[in-house]
Amino acid sequence: xxxxxxxxxxxxxxxxxxxxxxxxxxxxxxxxxxxxxxxxxxxxxxxxxxxxxxxxxxxxxxxxxxxxxxxxxxxxxxxxxxxxxxxxxx
Amino acid sequence: xxxxxxxxxxxxxxxxxxxxxxxxxxxxxxxxxxxxxxxxxxxxxxxxxxxxxxxxxxxxxxxxxxxxxxxxxxxxxxxxxxxxxxxxxxxxxxxxxxxxxxxxxxxxxxxxxxxxxxxxxxxxxxxxxxxxxxxxxxxxxxxxxxxxxxxxxxxxxxxxxxxxxxxxxxxxxxxxxxxxxxxxxxxxxxxxxxxxxxxxxxxxxxxxxxxxxxxxxxxxxxxxxxxxxxxxxxxxxxxxxxxxxxxxxxxxxxxxxxxxxxxxxxxxxxxxxxxxxxxxxxxxxxxxxxxxxxxxxxxxxxxxxxxxxxxxxxxxxxxxxxxxxxxxxxxxxxxxxxxxxxxxxxxxxxxxxxxxxxxxxxxxxxxxxxxxxxxxxxxxxxxxxxxxxxxxxxxxxxxxxxxxxxx
Numbered sequence: 001x002x003x004x005x006x007x008x009x010x011x012x013x014x015x016x017x018x019x020x021x022x023x024x025x026x027x028x029x030x031x032x033x034x035x036x037x038x039x040x041x042x043x044x045x046x047x048x049x050x051x052x053x054x055x056x057x058x059x060x061x062x063x064x065x066x067x068x069x070x071x072x073x074x075x076x077x078x079x080x081x082x083x084x085x086x087x088x089x090x
Numbered sequence: 091x092x093x094x095x096x097x098x099x100x101x102x103x104x105x106x107x108x109x110x111x112x113x114x115x116x117x118x119x120x121x122x123x124x125x126x127x128x129x130x131x132x133x134x135x136x137x138x139x140x141x142x143x144x145x146x147x148x149x150x151x152x153x154x155x156x157x158x159x160x161x162x163x164x165x166x167x168x169x170x171x172x173x174x175x176x177x178x179x180x181x182x183x184x185x186x187x188x189x190x191x192x193x194x195x196x197x198x199x200x201x202x203x204x205x206x207x208x209x210x211x212x213x214x215x216x217x218x219x220x221x222x223x224x225x226x227x228x229x230x231x232x233x234x235x236x237x238x239x240x241x242x243x244x245x246x247x248x249x250x251x252x253x254x255x256x257x258x259x260x261x262x263x264x265x266x267x268x269x270x271x272x273x274x275x276x277x278x279x280x281x282x283x284x285x286x287x288x289x290x291x292x293x294x295x296x297x298x299x300x301x302x303x304x305x306x307x308x309x310x311x312x313x314x315x316x317x318x319x320x321x322x323x324x325x326x327x328x329x330x331x332x333x334x335x336x337x338x339x340x341x342x343x344x345x346x347x348x349x350x351x352x353x354x355x356x357x358x359x360x361x362x363x364x365x366x367x368x369x370x371x372x373x374x375x376x377x378x379x380x381x382x383x384x385x386x387x388x389x390x391x392x393x394x395x396x397x398x399x400x401x402x403x404x405x406x407x408x409x410x411x412x413x414x415x416x417x418x419x420x421x422x423x424x425x426x427x428x429x430x431x432x433x434x435x436x437x438x439x440x441x442x443x444x445x446x447x448x449x450x451x452x453x454x455x456x457x458x459x460x461x462x463x464x465x466x467x468x469x470x471x472x473x474x475x476x477x478x479x480x481x482x483x484x485x486x487x488x489x490x491x492x493x494x495x496x497x
Contacts, residue, residue, distance in 0.1 A: 003378070016388065020378035040479035044330035044421055048318035050381045073333075074381045 003076045009063045015076075021056030023047060024068050052079050098265055099144075099272035105279055108305040109137040111461060112297045114284040114320065115313030116140025118149045118260075118447065119439050121267035121278075122454020123310060123461070128274030129182075130455070131462035136276040137306075139299055141283040145264035148314040151383075151415030152447040153338050153370050155351050155362065157194045157255030158219045160445075161210055161489040164472040165424060166217045169445075172452035173219075176258055179451060185266030188259035190365065192350050194252040195232060196490055197400065199244035199356040206490055207250040214252070221252045235347055235403045242399045244356040250490065256351065257362060260447060267454075287324045287436070294435035308461055310429075310437040312453075315381075315416030317440030327432050330478050331418045331441050332379045337389045338372030339412035340364065347403065355490050359396035369404060371397060375417065375444075383414035417444045423486035427453065427473040429460050437461055438475075 003015030023046050029038050047053065052072050059065050070079040111127060113120040116138050127133040140146075156176065158169035176189040198204050207223055214221035226238040229249040238246050268278060279301065287309055288296035297304045311317050311324075318331035344367050353360035353373075361371040374389040376382075390409060398405040420426065420441040429437035439457050442449060456467045466474070477483065 015378070036479045036481070040330075041328065044478050045328035046318065046331055046379075047322050047328060048331055048333050048379070048418075049322075050316070050319045050333075073379060076380050076382055076384075 004078065005057055005059075005069060006078060007057075007059045007062060007065060008067050009065050010059060013059070013062060017059060017061040019058040019060045021058050021066060024054035024056060050074055098269035099278050103277050103279070105137065105282065105299065105301045105304065107302065109277075110135040110306065110308065111137075112304055112306045112309045113138045114297070114309065114311045115147075115317070116142075116144035116278060116280060117147050117312065117314050118145075118263060118267065118450035119312040119314075119442075119453050119457070120310065121264065121271055122450050123312065123439070123457045124271035124276040124454075125267050125274070126455045126458035127462060128271060128276055131458060133462055134275035136271070137304060138271070138276060138278045139282050139284045139297070140278065140280045143280045144268055144278060145261060147316070148415050148417075148446050149264050149450075150261060151338070151413060152260055152444070153360070153362070153372050154257050154260045154447065155194070155255070155360070156189075156258050156448045157252055157351075158448075159194065159196070159210060159214050159221050159250065159252040159255065160486060161213065162424070162485045163213060163217070164484060165486060166213055166219060168452050168469060169448060170217060170219050171455075172449050173254055175451040175455075179263075179266065183266040183270045185262060185269060186259075187262045187266055188365070189256065190258075191254055191256040192362075194255040194351045194353065195229060196250040196252070197229070197246050197352065197354040197356075198248045198250065198490070199246060199354065201247065203355065203490060204248055206488065207248070210490060211250060219252070220254050221250060224249050224251050232350055233348065233352055235401055236352070237400050237402050244354070244399075246400065257364070258447075263450065284320070284324075289325070289433050289436075292433055294433055306435075308435045308437065310439060310457060310461060312439035312457070314440070314442075314446060315418040317438065318418055321438055321440070325433065325436065329426060329441065329475070330421050331426075333381060333416055333418050334378075335376045335380055335383050335414045336372065336417045336444055337374050337385050337412065337414045338370065339385075339390070339393060339409050340368035340370045341404070341407045342410050343367030344369065344407075348401075352401070354396070354400060357396040357400060359393060359400075361397060361401065368410065369397075369407070381416060383416060385412040385414050417446075419443045421478070421487075422483035423489065424484040425449070425453070425473055426475050427457060427460075427470045428475045429457075429466065430464060431475065
């Protein structure tokens, strides 16, 4: 199963060099007006998309960057952002 | 395919426009739920909706190991009851589930793991589950082919021995439960995909499928690792789940040499010998979420290295088959069973990770009670989705698999 990840600094590398960092969930909620529910949403909850999702990766065996990519979870292939915009689900 | 016999669960029926209960997912959990809804609660107007065919997902891809030596007080009674149900179901369903209670031997490779095992064993014994701590020599007596020397990566300090666990033939459970549920009148609709759940004023009203719309007041999603995506996609309810591919493989068949299920957290590997003689082994999960169910060279290498260290007699053996399935992992390694919360009439049973097979009968039994009475059985209360925002996560992550020589 070919998983390669494109690091913004090191380029396209073997997926095992990276650590998965979770689905992209937007900015961390502000402390003010934070409820247990909104915090739980941010910390634990996922969409579990069978398809393309934006997600975070950490280049642990490389430059140490944190960055986000688009990946199809049904094939493990990276996807260009342009393709995602064209097929965006409602 | 070439047989003239009709399947055990009857001929294909036309989907009706309404059912009392719709169960999305034709896996073990929903087959068991249907069986118990009909048998215990007299609810027989049930449609099981399956996109592929029954037993295509986790039900047919797991390595069929059953045990009740989990970590926490909420989980152990559930798995104990599941273990006790195998002989009962074999009789009730009049179908040989091939329960082989050969016992599970969990190898421990550090003092930290020995200490964790003592606590796990105390929990098991408190709940009436047989489980013992044994030393390396005793483990060697149970499994003579075990390498207990010091010259391996993770020398064996001792083991946790759980005699009542073992192996159940997973396909037989699918067929037996399907037959049992169908005998009471439940309908199994294969090649039928659930597309949407209709709600009105906070209540479930319908399920849209590829074969038409079904009016119903109760729907349960228990579609294994596909549950979280379905629930989020259909109803916008996000779950604390990550879906990972988990792989397993079997070797060529051998004469009997392994009388117990042997597992090791440090080597991240488990192995048992099937009744056909193959060594079934697995445990590797992809470290990133995906729905591929693809197998990897990385895993084959890992498994060969681990097995040839603690069971050196397997060196040079050929792997015959390899496959992948999906596990829906929660942050606390415990499932989510909930209902009538976000929408009246909507139930979910998911997040079992790699524990879905061992638990199917008991989860089905109590989800049936939940749906029939609209009252959550006490045993399921701690598994509600609310526990995450209440910060009442279960301690299953403290299970032995997470103890390595580093801690």
